[in-house]
Amino acid sequence: MDKKRVVVTGIGAVTPLGNDANTTWDRLIKGESGLNKLTKYESAQFPSEVVAEAKDFDPSVFMDPKDARKMDRFTQFAVAASLMAVKDAKLTIDDSNSHRVGVWIGSGIGGMETYEKQFRMYEKRGHRRVSPFFVPMMIPDMASGQVSITLGARGINSCTVTACASGANSIGDAFKVIQRGDADVMITGGAEAPITEMALAGFSSAKAMSTNPDPKTASRPFDKNRDGFVMGEGSGILILESLDSALARGAHIYAEICGYGATGDAYHVTAPAPEGEGAVRAMKQSLEDAGLKPEEITYMNAHGTSTEYNDKYETIAAKTVFGDHAYKLAISSTKSMTGHLLGAAGGIEALFSVKAIQENVIPPTMNYETPDPECDLDYVPNEARHQEVNAVISTSLGFGGHNVALTFKKYEQ
Known part of the structure; x- marks a missing residue:
């Protein structure tokens, strides 16, 4: 089909x-x-x-x-x-x-x-x-x-x-x-x-x-x-x-949605699986579904809840999925400005992902002041970044061990 x-x-x-x-x-x-x-x-x-x-x-x-x-x-x-x-x-x-x-x-x-x-x-x-x-x-x-x-x-x-x-x-x-x-x-x-x-x-x-x-x-x-x-x-x-x-109908197109990954941790009702293992599989699934290589992703809109384990394990997950490219990948958590909208978070963060593609602007992670040795990637600290944005992966993780990754890319005929 x-x-x-x-x-x-x-x-x-x-x-x-x-x-x-x-x-x-x-x-x-x-x-x-x-x-x-x-x-x-x-x-x-x-x-x-x-x-x-x-x-x-x-x-x-x-x-x-x-x-x-x-x-x-x-x-x-x-x-x-x-x-x-x-x-x-x-x-x-x-x-x-x-x-x-x-x-x-x-x-x-x-x-x-x-x-x-x-x-x-x-x-x-x-x-x-x-x-x-x-x-x-x-x-x-x-x-x-x-x-x-x-x-x-x-x-x-x-x-x-x-x-x-x-x-x-x-x-x-x-x-x-x-x-x-x-x-x-x-x-x-x-x-x-x-x-x-x-x-x-x-x-x-x-x-x-x-x-x-x-x-x-x-x-x-x-x-x-x-x-x-x-x-x-x-x-x-x-x-x-x-x-x-x-x-x-001649509609305006913001971006193309091309990948979806969803997995379960089978680990704990509230805590994420160690090393972000479930998130890793969701991101890999999404990239495979999109037909994109990890190095083709420009920006990752992270779940980034500002909690100890989420941010640490999501960082590890990014390193596992993207390898050396993780250190070149722009990552930010827009929850630093919106707070965490729970079940609505994935909705607004998908919206931010397509706007980033459309306008070639990456939103910042605000309030990033003291680096954490366990969170050592590029979190676009405190100021938006203007650059070409060709593809974005957006992650959402939930109590019960739910892991989701959505992939969007620039629309091309």
Whole structure:
């Protein structure tokens, strides 16, 4: 079976750096931070004081307020980002093509805010006062479901839940749907709204989050003094399209998606496998799928969570996969500016990957001040780099041992 070529024709985003893709990208390249002091639950006194909120997000800009009230915040993000991505792609969805347009949007934990609010209502006033929209607002697949309803996309409609790899897995899965000919267009990425009391409490108890009280420096991937990730929220959405479809309608093409690798560690519920063994296999799979040699990759958008083991093992994994080229490879973690959007991380980082290709700019790793002898590669410290970017690999790793690598390259006829 001939594999169809698949390209990116639209992007949309709601992030801690901005409520659209262009604002987010412009601030990212300038090295600006989207992190802020936690004010939403100030009285709770969490050990982690810094988060990365999607600021001034108004769902009524994108949807009827009545519809918005029936959606959790993570779903609102997904609908908003998808509407922007479809508009950016200049894509019309109607009776002539709706059955060939699918949606595949992942979320790591879904509607946590809805769950907490409704459980408190149940405890206080009993089951009769629990909202009839409770379940359809909470479940992780509802981002994909509501996007399908809003846009009238009647092709495959799915959601991958693989913790912090959810967005990347969803993009990879959507890529394969088009590649095998089951759809012409996929609206895909990730969405997450985890800045809630229970999510903060859980990650704090797991000692996974930074306790640095300074929003400017709390997220410091690959730096020797890193002490945990900073929780973020938002959504990143790509429009993937078969090359035939894109050319037929004269669509603008950002880049070509050409490789997808996904593996399991079979090791531990939270810790990565030693030496990044699972990540190594995912990256090798992705490169093989793309038909690219390691030395053809210009830039690696790392998972780079600013945690001790992730950054160390991801560095080892890069050395294993790329060999001598690892020391010539530009690597950065954009989480230094966006925080960690959990299941949405792979969505926005795929978006950053295609923008890097389109604009020949590599985003920096901010707050890189003290080199770690165990993290000794080129992390593009503190300033964006302007250079030719021909191919990018983006990695996402999740609790449960999920490893994903997506490969993108410049589009050529």
